[in-house]
Amino acid sequence: MTDLQISGDDIQVHSPTDGALLGSVPRTGFNEINTMVERAAAAASSYRRTPAHERAEHLRAAATAVERCRADLIDDLVRGLGKPRKFSAVEANRGSDMLLRCAAELSSLGGETLPLDAVVGGECRTGLTWREPLGVVAAVTPFNAPINLTLQKVGPALAMGNAVIVKPSPEAALVVERLVVAINEALPDGLLQVVHGHADTVLNLVRHELVDAVSLTGGVAAGEAVLREAGIKPVLLELGSNAPNIVLADADIEDAAHRIVTAAFGASGQQCISAQRILVEHTAKDKFVEAFVAAASALVVGDPNDAATDIGPMIHARSRDRVTALIDDAVDRGAKLALDGRADSLYLGPTVLMDPPKGTRLLQEEAFGPVATVQGVDGLDDALRWANSVDVGLQASCFTTDINKAFAAARGLRAGSVWINESTRFRLDTYPFGGVGRSGLGREGVRYAMESFSQMKFVGFRH
Structure with missing residues (x-):
């Protein structure tokens, strides 16, 4: 009664409470994925030069936009996923807070100065480190906490200057669509996009040569498949448990x-x-x-x-x-x-x-x-x-x-x-x-995810 149904190129989302059709989203084809990744790469190339204080302001504005549609997001969780209202409200509150925490972390996350003269031959030399964005991040998320599990990837990735393409679980397609539309009110074009589909969509996305990193929350089998297909790029996996x-x-x-x-x-x-x-x-x-x-x-x-x-x-x-x-x-x-x-x-x-x-x-x-x-x-x-x-x-x-x-x-x-x-x-x-x-690779949490969605650069000076 409530299983996901495919009708042509549309993914239909039904309520688990009574089986009612809540809406549908179009499946994203291979050519569309390619176009969206190219758009994201162009946006990331520009956004990487955006000052941290401007990125923080974008995140704060995104948090405000998410808060404005909080009631609708709660209804989406209750109606679309059968999540009790008390837990849905907690999740919606945590979503905007995540974006604000990412903005705040930008004021303190930095690099260090290295005393290269501590090594023989390093005299008159000083080293610096700082963090730079990776580029395009593919974020694959499950149904059970779609607001939190999406923003735990999107927020830190945007904070560090990346573009993000989200691939939500089909069951959570509608709530993630609403979330992405709200956040995009605060962002430059192309930085945040969403694709819809099933396993083939995920694999087409993560193997794309212009996708620079992958973050997936899901089952062990899904994580193994992504790890095989992604190629040489950072892959963060938050998988199963017991x-x-x-x-x-x-x-x-x-x-x-x-x-x-x-x-x-x-x-x-x-x-x-x-x-x-x-x-x-x-x-x-x-x-x-x-x-x-x-x-x-x-x-x-x-x-x-x-x-x-x-x-x-x-x-x-x-x-x-x-x-x-x-x-x-x-x-x-x-x-x-x-x-x-x-x-x-x-x-x-x-x-x-x-x-x-x-x-x-x-x-x-x-x-x-x-x-x-x-x-x-x-x-x-x-x-x-x-x-x-x-x-x-x-x-x-x-x-x-x-x-x-x-x-x-x-x-x-x-x-x-x-x-x-x-x-x-x-x-x-x-x-x-x-x-x-087999529970995964890497760490989430605001600061730790921000580090994961960036790469450290070393710069040395001879003086």
Whole structure:
């Protein structure tokens, strides 16, 4: 009912709440991509010489334009993606803030002076470094947080003087179109464009010889395909996860349970850092499960437009069926259901599975849905073994009041980011965010993305 439909050259976008047709966008053909990349390259060539204070002013004006259409963007998220209104409002607010942070960072991001006479033969020589734009950046984004995940690439790239071509998920085509139109009110022509399509569109874009860098947020398979096709250019990848949340017996169990419930099930668990695996020390397991299941049972599943709703629909039937298959696999292997949210509709409720055995798919694959596993562990070392047993490591967490165990967890968890006494779902745009292993390459976060979307130049002086 809600799967993406292709009609001629148009991509039709349907609401996951009721299947209604919300609109359509034209698929971008190969010749159009070529024309758009050439236009972006010309714009980037000019914009690279624009002073930082003017680029900052463009970003501030873009933030104002995004704020003006904030209500419409929220409606797009609710209606078009089934994202509960409370989470949609948070995302829309964070979008304009991202642009303002990029503008502010331009006043402090610089280079350094190198004392070349520290090396024999370097006498009477001084070195300087500064950062220069890359050129044209291809930004490939998913459906689940289209405002944030687009602006986390667009803002830093524009700040450093690049042009950007965004390729959004087809499901998020309409909201990203609105976002790009708003931002373009504040930008010179050609700096920000959007293309629409599927995997072939992505590959045609990223392999183009005038595309100088690629940033993708998506699945591991998509990241591998882009990495193969992009050629010799910077590629930033923020890919899959199966986030572990460790709860030790000395932790505040009630607090941990409530924080992890929101992290596991809010917005249908359709976030790469949703709390999927929960590893609880045996002596605290019963208390944790009681509090966790009670909090999960209290979550409201229903109309995403209702302010009280915590969990709306899955994005489409394919996602619903994939999550259901993962739950069925765990049950078939012997996991016990503490809470069963399976449904024939797209409105899956929270599902909690107890002690799935090794080999269970949920312990290895990203669910991207409202499902979490709870496993008993013998202590921190045992928890770390389970936590690090997957080949992805985006974000991890540990709840404990013991400072020594907190540092041991921080050092021992194989992940790009580790939170202590906070769930894996928590994220700010001011710290370096990215994964290890098959979770990706590079780091996002305002300053770190700005560095990634620029290149360092060295200049030496003999005097």
